[in-house]
Amino acid sequence: MIWTALAVLGLCAAALAGFLFVRTRLNDGDVPVAASLFPPGAPLRAMAIWAHPDDEITSAGTFAAMTAAGADLVLVYLTAGEAARDTGYSRQELAQVRRREAQAAGALLGASQVEVLDFPDGGLPAADAAAAKAAIAALIERHAPSVIVSFDEAVGFYGHPDHVAVGRWVREIVETGAPSVRRLWQATLPRALIALALRLVQAFRDHYPKDDGLPAPTAAVRIARQAGAKRALLDVHASQAKVISDVQPYYDRAPAWLYYRLFDREYFALAVER
DSSP: OHHHHHHHHHHHHHHHHHHHHHHHHHSOTTSOBOSOSSOTTOOSEEEEEESSTTGGGGGHHHHHHHHHTTOEEEEEESSOOTTOSSSSSOHHHHHHHHHHHHHHHHHHHTOSEEEEOOOOTTOGGGSOHHHHHHHHHHHHHHHOOSEEEEOOSSSHHHHOHHHHHHHHHHHHHHHHSOTTOOEEEEEEOOHHHHHHHHHHOHHHHHHSOSSOOOOOOOEEEEOGGGHHHHHHHHHHOGGGHHHHHHHSTTGGGSOHHHHHHHSOEEEEEEEEEO
16 A cells, blocks of 8 residues: 555656646746736726737736736727637627627626727728727727737737737837826747647647747736636637637646646736836
8 A cells, every 4th residue: 555655646746747847848937927017006907908809818817817906907809800700600790799708708807898899800900090099099098007918019929910900009009108008018928838839729820920920028927826717718708619729729628727737827028118
């Protein structure tokens, strides 16, 4: 019995060591872990600006942690995501479904408000940029966030043109105005996770540019404590189940507490600071 117990303990220790080794290889230990994305003394008001309902998945653990700590969060989507394919809905039906999913995502993350605008899904690069920027700027003025989280303006996380357009507009607005905003953060990934995504995620293989890359992360947020919220959020976006299973590979084959201890950080690049 003693030898059996020792053997079991040895196997457990080996499994734990292997798990920790893989986690270390996937994450970038040189990126400082931030206790908060808010600057010291700033009002705890955040706004997340995306192209489509479900884009907030990139940073959902961070948002759940923000609101749990008492921050006010506003989620903004430029489109209703009506152009998604293979959903079983017409464009008009899908727009309604995804608007409801966006509201449910906001409720789960503790957002005080969810804004879904009417710009064309799949058409943001050709949309009226002045009108889009005016709509974004008006929301920033109304809610006065001290922190904004959005996409980068070069890659848009994995190369989606709508993401790139939103990232560019948000950065231009913050750099030229938006006086309440102290920090603009852009969702990003370290090199190891980009390499893994290029092997496992079809969206990255199809769209990630070869001649450019995501901005290097300057902060990481640990999200293991928000594993349940992040996992539940994936189910909220039921109309996008196929897409989510691609961008969150194997998420449904492991318990959330384990999955989000392996992928236990969300990464951000500081684009603007005042």
